[in-house]
Amino acid sequence: MSSIYFQYLNDIAKYPLLSREQEKMLIERSSKGDRIALNLLVKSNLKFVVNIANLYKGQGLDVSELINEGNMGLIEAAKRFDPNQKIKFISYAVWWIRQNITRAISEKARLVRISAEKELVLRRFNRLGSKTRQVVGGQMTIDPESLSEASRYKGKAIENILMMGNRAASLDSPVSEDGEMTLGDCIADSGERSDALALQKNQTQKIANLLQESLTDQENKVIGLYYGLDVDADLNLKEIGTMVGLSKERVRQVKENALAKLRTSEVGRIIGHAA
Structure with missing residues (x-):
């Protein structure tokens, strides 16, 4: 680990963990637009981000990148958290921290895979030319x-x-x-043909991109959580409501509206063609 990493740990150690009362006060103030309260709420939870980031080491990003992504998730959670929710802030924030980290890892892996595939095809073309x-x-x-x-x-x-x-x-x-x-x-693939799994991943990525274009941010978030696109497991309506600050019924309505849009979009045509 670099000296910068250890210096960062020393810096964030200056911010003590909040009591339940302190946390509640900061959340209420930040929800009303108090930037100082929001900043202190985030800084007091940075140590949790480091702990989570270390769980994802060795998956394509270095620790500093993992921490940066996790911190962005923490900030997003602090902005979205409803002080009336009956759960601890960090329990809510963990999901956002993990999502930011895993999304960054997936994007890095996608870019590396595409680069490797292009190099492979170029080498194959050169071999064909020589033969x-x-x-x-x-x-x-x-x-x-x-x-x-x-x-x-x-x-x-x-x-x-x-x-x-x-x-x-x-x-x-x-x-x-x-x-x-x-x-x-x-270029023909002579023994290095991409298998069905690679094709499926490409299709999934295309669908994910189209979801971003076809749906609102709220609809995209609900669909991603409901079908497990953004997390390791799909969530039920009540769990999604807790994450996004909506009632179970409102989540259901958002989901149905999103699905109605998708049926007439290119996503629907892709899925229908693949079925």
């Missing part, structure tokens, strides 16, 4: 028929690949006349 070269007129050139046999697309796609010559080609470069097919799509 399909032939000598014509004293010069080394690529045999179109051999490249066609090694890839999953023919004709115009092969012509466009060959036109790229020896220059570095972007994996996003179009190789079909309609522009919808890219170089990355054309």
